[in-house]
Amino acid sequence: MRILLFSRSRDGRAPEGLLRLTAAIDRHGFEWAANREIAEAAGAAHSYGERVGPAERADLMICYGGDGTLLEGVHRLGGAPVPVLGINAGHLGFLTGAPSGDLDTLFDRLAAGDFSVEPRTMLRVEGDFGAEPASKLALNEFTIQRHGAEMISVETYVDAQMVATYHGDGVIVSTPTGSTAYALSAGGPVVAPTCSCLVLSPLAPHNLTMRPVVIPDTARIELRLRARRAEGFVTLDNRAYPAGAASVFTVRRAEERILLALPHNISFYDTLRNKMMWGIDLRS
Numbered sequence: 001m002r003i004l005l006f007s008r009s010r011d012g013r014a015p016e017g018l019l020r021l022t023a024a025i026d027r028h029g030f031e032w033a034a035n036r037e038i039a040e041a042a043g044a045a046h047s048y049g050e051r052v053g054p055a056e057r058a059d060l061m062i063c064y065g066g067d068g069t070l071l072e073g074v075h076r077l078g079g080a081p082v083p084v085l086g087i088n089a090g091h092l093g094f095l096t097g098a099p100s101g102d103l104d105t106l107f108d109r110l111a112a113g114d115f116s117v118e119p120r121t122m123l124r125v126e127g128d129f130g131a132e133p134a135s136k137l138a139l140n141e142f143t144i145q146r147h148g149a150e151m152i153s154v155e156t157y158v159d160a161q162m163v164a165t166y167h168g169d170g171v172i173v174s175t176p177t178g179s180t181a182y183a184l185s186a187g188g189p190v191v192a193p194t195c196s197c198l199v200l201s202p203l204a205p206h207n208l209t210m211r212p213v214v215i216p217d218t219a220r221i222e223l224r225l226r227a228r229r230a231e232g233f234v235t236l237d238n239r240a241y242p243a244g245a246a247s248v249f250t251v252r253r254a255e256e257r258i259l260l261a262l263p264h265n266i267s268f269y270d271t272l273r274n275k276m277m278w279g280i281d282l283r284s
Contacts, residue, residue, distance in 0.1 A: 001110065002057060003032040004082070006073040007064040007089075017089060017100070021064055024103035028111050035076075058082050060110070060261060067095045067181070071237045074139050079256035083117045085110075086260075094180045094275060097266045109263050116264060119257040120193060121175045121217055127249030129234065130242030138236040139258055140178030142251055144223055144243065145170035145203060150230035156200060157222040158215055166210065169203035170232065173221055173251050177260075180272070188212040193260075193268055198253070221251040 003025060007018065018038060025032050033039075061084045063073040070086040077084070086096030087106070098106055109115055123138045146152040146169050154166045174183035179191035179199055188201040189212060198219065201212040215221075225232050227245040234243045243249075273279060 001030045001059045003030050004058045004061040005032055005034040005038065005064065006061060006069070006076065007035070007038045008069050008072060018064070021062075021087070021100075021103060024107050027104070028107045030107070030111075060085060062087060063096065064100070065089050065096065066093055068238050070095045071139060074258055075135055075137075075237070075239070077258075078135055079137060079254075081259060083259040083261040085115075085262075094271060095177070095260070097271050098263055106263065109265075114264050116262050118193065118260045118262060120177045120260050121196075121198075122254040122256055122258055123173065123175060123198075123236075123251055124254035124256075125234075125236060125249055125251050127223075127234075128244060128247035130244065133236060133239065133241060136236065137254055137256060138178075139175065140181045140237050141172050141174040141183060141235070142249070143170055143172045143182065143203070143235045144225055144232055144247075144249065145235070146227070146230060147233045147242075148230050150227065151206065152230065152232050153226040155224040155226060157224075158200075158219045160220075160222075163200065163213060164202075164210065165226075166202045167206040171203060171223065172199075172201040173223075174199045174201065175217075183212070186212075189214065190272065198251075217253045219252075223249045223251065225249075 061073055061082050063070040063084060064087045074084060085098060087098045087100050088096040089100045123142050125136050125142050144154050151167060152170060154171045156163045156166060172183050172186055176191040176193045176195045179188060183199055183201045186201045186203055188199050196217045197214050198217050199212055199214050202210045225243055225247045231245055232243045233240050
């Protein structure tokens with residue numbers, strides 16, 4: 001098995017943790033390469049560039065860190081059909097579901113092929129970005145948000161039919177995978193990641209009757225930013241770009257999908273229950 005290892009030095013990952021990880025990979029006889037910043041931190045002689053393409057002929061990408069690390073790794077793949085496994089060295093970690101405590105057991109499972117690969121929906125966004133994105137794909141969400149103290153308005157259309165004008169801080173378009181990210185903190189529903197839908201979630205709406213809306217993932221979404229005295233900004237997952245006061249964006253389900261690798265002993269519902277501490281009696 002050929003592995004691409006990705007992490008971020010700015011996350012403050014201890015070199016000891018990376019060395020434990022690379023040692024476990026070596027013990028199992030896997031070929032591997034790491035992004036340059038991590039190869040240097042771990043003292044590895046082999047590294048790959050900041051952008052990874054299909055020519056790397058990798059069987060698996062392993063992202064070591066938190067969900068933000070996995071999102072950055074997905075971005076660097078640029079849509080290449082390489083399964084991505086997240087090892088959680090962060091905090092909450094809905095995407096990085098594999099624990100970092102017992103790496104040998106994890107790699108035993110990988111060597112035996114005891115893992116599944118789930119295709120996950122991504123978004124493709126076109127529009128008036130203030131700076132050209134390196135990639136217009138997003139795994140979790142696309143957002144339009146206010147920049148500064150002024151409220152903004154976002155006219156929102158689904159298949160050319162007007163849904164609403166959201167007056168407030170902005171709006172989130174999330175995938176099922178992204179339903180447990182920013183959209184969850186905005187009051188959106190938890191959606192099983194294999195559902196064929198997208199979610200529109202208003203951010204701090206001025207009209208308190210506004211609620212998230214679940215729509216088919218075949219829909220074409222158009223978002224028109226209206227800001228009288230202010231500009232806004234947009235995000236593709238954890239990447240932010242300026243947006244002018246009359247910007248227009250179109251959001252669709254991307255042709256590309258991310259292949260998320262998961263050990264068979266980890267399910268979405270296990271992760272949800274454990275991370276959200278559902279069923280735990282906090283009264284004592």
